[in-house]
Structure formats: structure tokens, C-alpha cells
Amino acid sequence: MILINCPYCGEREQSEFSNGGEAHVARPKNPEALSDKDWGQYVFYRSNPKGIFYERWVHTHGCRKWFNAVRDTSTDTFLKIYKLDDNRPDISEFKSTLKSPSGEPSVGSGNFAVKK
Amino acid sequence: MRKKYSFLSLIKNAFTNNENWEKMWESPDPKKGYDVIIVGGGGHGLGTAYYLAKEHGIKNIAVIEKGWLGGGNTGRNTTIIRSNYLWNESAHLYDHSVKLWENLSEELNFNMMFSQRGVMNLAHNEHDIKEMKRRISANRLNGLDTQWLDTKEIEELVPIMNTKNLRYPVLGAAFQPRGGVARHDAVAWGYALRSNEMGVDIIQNCEVKDIQTDNHKVKGVNTSKGFIKADKVAVVASGHTSVLAQTAGVKLPLQSRPLQALVSEPIKPVINTVVMSNAVHAYVSQSDKGELVIGAGTDGYNSFTQRGGYDVIEETVRAIVELYPIFGKMKMLRQWGGIVDICPDASPIISKCDVKGLYFNCGWGTGGFKATPGSANVFAHTVANDQPHKINEAFNLERFSDGRLIDEHGAAAVAH
Numbered sequence A: 001m002i003l004i005n006c007p008y009c010g011e012r013e014q015s016e017f018s019n020g021g022e023a024h025v026a027r028p029k030n031p032e033a034l035s036d037k038d039w040g041q042y043v044f045y046r047s048n049p050k051g052i053f054y055e056r057w058v059h060t061h062g063c064r065k066w067f068n069a070v071r072d073t074s075t076d077t078f079l080k081i082y083k084l085d086d087n088r089p090d091i092s093e094f095k096s097t098l099k100s101p102s103g104e105p106s107v108g109s110g111n112f113a114v115k116k
Numbered sequence B: 001m002r003k004k005y006s007f008l009s010l011i012k013n014a015f016t017n018n019e020n021w022e023k024m025w026e027s028p029d030p031k032k033g034y035d036v037i038i039v040g041g042g043g044h045g046l047g048t049a050y051y052l053a054k055e056h057g058i059k060n061i062a063v064i065e066k067g068w069l070g071g072g073n074t075g076r077n078t079t080i081i082r083s084n085y086l087w088n089e090s091a092h093l094y095d096h097s098v099k100l101w102e103n104l105s106e107e108l109n110f111n112m113m114f115s116q117r118g119v120m121n122l123a124h125n126e127h128d129i130k131e132m133k134r135r136i137s138a139n140r141l142n143g144l145d146t147q148w149l150d151t152k153e154i155e156e157l158v159p160i161m162n163t164k165n166l167r168y169p170v171l172g173a174a175f176q177p178r179g180g181v182a183r184h185d186a187v188a189w190g191y192a193l194r195s196n197e198m199g200v201d202i203i204q205n206c207e208v209k210d211i212q213t214d215n216h217k218v219k220g221v222n223t224s225k226g227f228i229k230a231d232k233v234a235v236v237a238s239g240h241t242s243v244l245a246q247t248a249g250v251k252l253p254l255q256s257r258p259l260q261a262l263v264s265e266p267i268k269p270v271i272n273t274v275v276m277s278n279a280v281h282a283y284v285s286q287s288d289k290g291e292l293v294i295g296a297g298t299d300g301y302n303s304f305t306q307r308g309g310y311d312v313i314e315e316t317v318r319a320i321v322e323l324y325p326i327f328g329k330m331k332m333l334r335q336w337g338g339i340v341d342i343c344p345d346a347s348p349i350i351s352k353c354d355v356k357g358l359y360f361n362c363g364w365g366t367g368g369f370k371a372t373p374g375s376a377n378v379f380a381h382t383v384a385n386d387q388p389h390k391i392n393e394a395f396n397l398e399r400f401s402d403g404r405l406i407d408e409h410g411a412a413a414v415a416h
Helices: A035-045 B007-015 B043-055 B088-108 B125-142 B149-155 B182-199 B238-245 B310-323 B370-387
Strands: A003-006 A010-011 A018-022 A052-058 A066-071 A077-082 B033-038 B061-064 B119-123 B148-149 B172-176 B201-205 B208-214 B218-222 B226-233 B253-265 B274-278 B283-285 B292-298 B332-343 B349-352 B360-363
Touching: A003 A077, A052 B033, A066 B043, B007 B310, B033 B043, B033 B218, B043 B061, B043 B182, B061 B182, B061 B226, B088 B182, B119 B125, B119 B149, B125 B148, B125 B172, B125 B360, B148 B149, B149 B172, B172 B349, B208 B226, B208 B238, B226 B370, B238 B253, B238 B332, B238 B360, B253 B310, B274 B310, B283 B310, B292 B310, B292 B332, B349 B370, B360 B370
Parallel strands: B033 B061, B033 B226, B061 B201, B119 B274, B226 B360
Antiparallel strands: A003 A010, A018 A052, A052 A066, A066 A077, B119 B172, B148 B172, B208 B218, B218 B226, B253 B292, B253 B332, B274 B283, B283 B292, B349 B360
């Protein structure tokens, strides 16, 4: 079970929350000048890092408020939770322990968060 | 020498306690360079190597796998095979695959344990009925064998199902008799064996760290065993495809999430078809060993942990127990997760990209196993000829800017 520290309610179980995908995706400033390719990028393309990820959450079965979080997607560790109007924390604040793209032990695949 | 397996070889090896089976494939050190490097040694990747060598005469190929063959999603799925997809493009792609499955054991002389026991998709409300009947009509126009079953026919096929006394009663089902299940390891091993015989190097425990490009052209890959030169690089790395693509400066519209499955203790045969239900999110089949194979959903957030949340399996098991009260007291043996790469339109990407010599076969999301032979076959064509086969033409990257999406969320059998 993953606990998420809602900035308004405190620590609750992950199943109370819904994920809203990548955070800080700005709507294009001049939509009428945008090419099809750029629109496609805005509509369908989101970053999908293994490691540090900025994302949005909503406390669906609680206060129903939105907030942002920084999470390591390779271990599901929440590194920082901040409110929507807070500034985007700089990536240098966080350390990723990943050594390679797959970020897994040199032999075999698996879940090193469990294995450690 | 082509390795043959037969009833005779089984008996022969039984006498020596099965200790003298020959190694199925070599494990060489990587050469300095290859014509084609395939990243990812699952069914899709090994199959691509097989069809490249067999149908396109390219033999200087390496398949590079970070773990062991078939240890990713090839070994983590629920082995269901069907082709009852709504749109023409998907129906052609998935049925191409089913047709290859039908002859694969013979072609590879390796038992795929392919069992066409039928796949049933249950309808629980008026909308389900309408949607499924529409899909059946679309399937029949594409020459697929999908048909409508009423509740009585379902009860005859699956007598243990509780169709009436539940919150969402079973009102009917779409049924594809040619669907079924196969042994998931066998497809990886069979392709590995036969492609290795044709000279393909299979390199396990070697991780591709990044893809090297020069002036929008592929140069090779950096691996944990050093740099390997390649004219063409084909990436078939499921959940990690977008991570690798980024090292070559290519962005893919994929999101990686854990998808879970679980198996029960083995019991005597009780269910001889595959039953899926989208509305209550449950699908189950029984393996030849007697275990119930149950598929759960994806987590609601991106993750690479190969684990998945408990609430997700809880939801599925709740629905299974309501549909099959007989399973109420069964014990589950194992649960696991695999990282799937989900595309915005729930259809795969089998395509070239802006970088010359770089190809992607990804975005299979929650249902790639069924497509293994067909996907590998058309991907090999794409890599060999630097242009898509007519079956995978529509599954390109351009569809995310020109809007020709192939929306198959409805055919994904369960909502993810």
C-alpha cells in the first residue's frame, strides 16, 4: 500500500486518490498558429520517465482538491508534494538512484524496491 | 542441424532423467557490428529476428535482452489470443496473428500448446449488448468468426457461472471460437531456437543503455557489454521503449503502467473457455496445469515497479467471486506485475521514425501477447524494406498528428 500525504488532509491510502498525469503541461499560447504536429505533441505526448516524474493528483474520495507531486516512478517513492500554486521544484533537489535506462540490477529484471 | 522434438525424443530423454537435453540456443559474445539489432528478447523481438532471417534473408542479426528471454511481458501475460477487434486495421493485424498461431507449432516444430477453446466477452447491460452486437457485425464483415450467445448458451458452455443473482446480471456474450490460449514461454523459446539455427545471435543479460545516432541516422547501441555497431535498430522493449527512444531523441506517445495477473492453486478442469468481462473487470481461464489464470487491471498512475497496487487485484477478485461463487474459497498462488506501454488510442505503433534506421514496435499496452507472431511478421517486413507492410501501414506515428487514430479502447476486453 502506498500512502500519499495530501497537503490538505494528511496521509491517506493511494486508492483514495486519482492520478491526473504529468504536471506543468501548459496550453499552447498561440493555438491558431500551431501546426498539426505541434497540436499532436500537446494532445497526445507526455513525458514518461523512469525516475523523477512531476505529476498531478486529486484526493477523489477526500477533500477533492488537486495538488502536485514529485515521484520516482522506478520505486514509487514520493519525493515531494506541493500545492498547485507553488513553484515547480527544481530537478536538482532530487536524487535519482538509477544507473541505467532500465535501472535494474545488472542481471535479470525485477523489482529492486522489493528486493532490497 | 535442425533440432527435432518428437514423442520419441521425449521418451529417450526420460530415460536419462531429462538431464541430457541439448541447449536450445547459443549464448555468444556480441560481435562488433550487425545489420540489424533487435532490442528486447521477448516474443515480439525474437519473432522479428525469425521472420527477418526466414522471409527477408537477413542473417546478421542480434537480439539483445537485458534479462532472460521472455522474462518481461511475454512471461507475465494471461496468454489469451483473439482477434475480435472493431476496426478494419486492427481486425486485419490481429487476425493475421491468429492465422500464424494456428500453424506455429508445426512451423517451429515446438509445441505452442495453442488451444482454440474460444474467448467469450460478457455483456452486463443494454449498452454492452448494443456495443457487442455492433462489434460482432464489424467482425463478420472482416471475415472473423465472432458470434452472439444468449444467457442459456453461456450457461451450457460455462455451467459454473452465476448469471442471474449478481449486481450486473449476464445478459449475453460475444464469442470467438477461434480464440484461445497458448503457452507464453514456448513462443519466445520456439522463435529463439529457430532464429538461432539461422545464425541470429541471442545475447542475454546485456542491457542496451542508449541508442547512438549521427545526423538523424542510427549508428549502433551502447550496451553493458560495450558499443555495438548496427545499420538498423529495432526497439521492441514494451514498457521501457519510450525510455530508450528518448536516448535517440525520439518522443513516443506512451505511458508505462504496471498490469497485474494472478494464478490460483491447481484444480480439476472447471472452465474450458476464456471468459472476459469488461463491465465488472474480470477475466479468467484455466491453464493446462489446472490453475485459474486471472487478469487484473492497470494501476491508475505511471510506474516501472513491476508490482502494482493491491486495490487493483482486489477489484478483479471481487468480480470473479461474484461471477463464479464456486471460486470463493480458492487460494491464490502467485501475483505479479508487468510494465505495459499504453498508447492514447489503445492500438500499437509499428513504425519507422524521424531517425533513419530506427524502428519501433510498441504501444501494445495491455494486449500484446495475442499479436506476437503477426506483429513480428509485419515488423520484420518494415525493418527489412524500410517501409511498412500493408497490414501495419495504419499503425504509424503520424496518426498522432493527422488524427487517423485507431481507437480500440472498447475492444481491449477489459477497461484499463
